[in-house]
Amino acid sequence: MTEDISSLATALHAARHFEQAAFTTLRTLLRMAGQALEDSRFAGRGALLRGVVHLRPADTYSRLMALEREAMETPSPEEAALSLANEPQTALLASASAWRAVVEHGCAVSIDVGLGTLLPHQASARGLSKSFPGGSFTSESQQRLLSRQATHVCVLPLRLPGGRIEGMIALEASCMAALGQEFIWLGVGPRLQLAVDLAAPFLMGLPPRPGAMLETDEYLPVVGSSMASLMAVLRVFAQQEETLLISGPTGAGKSRLARWCHERSPRQQRRFESLDLMMIPEELQMAELFGWRKGAFTGAVRDNPGCLARAEGGTLFIDEIDKLSLKAQAGLLRVLEERAYRTLGDAGSEQRANVRFIIGTNANLLESVRKGTFREDLYYRINVLPVRLPPLDERRDEIGPWSRYMLTRHHREKRSEGEARLAPEAERWLEQGSWPGNLRQLDNLIRRAYTLALVEQGSTTSELVLREAHIRQALAYEGGEKASPLVEALSQAARAFVREAQRRRAPLDIDLAESLRGFVLAEAVLQVGRDEAFRLLGRESLVKSRNHQKALKQELKKAEALCLELGQSVPPALVQAGGGEPS
């Protein structure tokens, strides 16, 4: 055991990325548990099957890695990670109830799959094992585990120093001889937890393998580096039957991502239905979901299937779930729990629902639960596989490729011949902008700019070029210029400064505010002359005391210092404002 822990520590310190740390941790845990099994009364009658690392910072999945017992001796973590990517169905999940139990009790939990029970390891937490609000261990999780031969599972929290839980590791074993009995987990649990505590900061702190899974397709034509590890998780989630919860700001691409998941799921041959609750008044939600029979309410002149029936066998994406009325929430909960529902106005038998749900939200659902507008039990029912789609501003490397893709797509929609391209300066401008409306805003902007370019360059041109001016003008039409241009420009400068600081190996220690004063003064001098510039900027007293020429020189020096520090030549505006050669 000491040997296992010390070699784990050595391997973790040598790990450069998450996959290496996860591989080495899972291998150690499987070895330790395997040894404990051999030393137990079940020796020779059971086997360890696999381990899975789940990273769930802020309660949304960011990374996942599984290691099968047979693959344990593969020499490289790359191979293990690749097998997860190629065969996502083998990356297996513990139940959502197990995650809740681990978070609530702050300790490891044993699952007896046959009995369908959860047992927290900490003595003080025992007795609560079967009484989590919202049910204990669901029959779906039970079926899933049984279908892959797991009879006993140990779920260990990934705790950060300070106790915050940001993920878990599940170890699965098969031992028919231990059905309904205490397996090895309580005995070996403290040692496993020691190893997990050692690994946790590495698993949570190391970056993903560089260049991992940047592949794209027609449903997701652009995947940037910050999305790559999320896509690896989604590839696995797409294959599951459990409810997927995609949170993210409006226009970030949740609906498209839901469609992408459907296309990669075993249900891809069946329908993908979408229900946007933002568009449906509360009183019609039940009807839209469950459908109605003729005469069910005034105006129901014929039978109408709801979107559950239309999605039968396929996937139903429900967007803006926080807009669901309390009454419809009760109905949806029933579908999720019992897979049954009744069409409005139908006195006959209930319908069965064979549907995979994907839920979208832009709201903080836990907050809605606290306010009493969203049912807690429904929240836990849909929060099984939660992922967060980041806003475009957090996926900056995607802005250029998305802009180009959207331009080409729009051009193809409009015309079949000729090319359309973004001028480099236009692309740079887009890349430096802030896009609170995310992909939707970018798409709309490109469409408008396209029309402007077309008007200017004529529809017979063989190469339509979108320039910065077209985009600026399109943004002005959109009302985007309502935000102060100064604030926007300063935000851009701040972003450029941070990027530069990140790019350099040495710290960038410059007082930006001081340098900025020099730039502003130089610009004002060029535009309105020296004396007027000081008046314009509220420094008339310096003109009166005849100190302004000296002050100007000092300010320009600070601006030039920034250029020198960045290895750039001094811009002409600074030189001209100073009246000649750079000082």
Ligand SMILES: Nc1ncnc2c1ncn2[C@@H]1O[C@H](COP(=O)(O)OP(=O)(O)OP(=O)(O)O)[C@@H](O)[C@H]1O
């Ligand atoms: N994968 C994609 N392929 C092509 N276009 C996309 C893709 N994802 C997003 N877009 C563009 O962004 C727009 C918004 O995407 P989507 O409707 O998926 O966002 P959303 O997050 O569901 O927004 P909301 O929550 O407001 O409905 C789309 O209409 C499209 O123009």
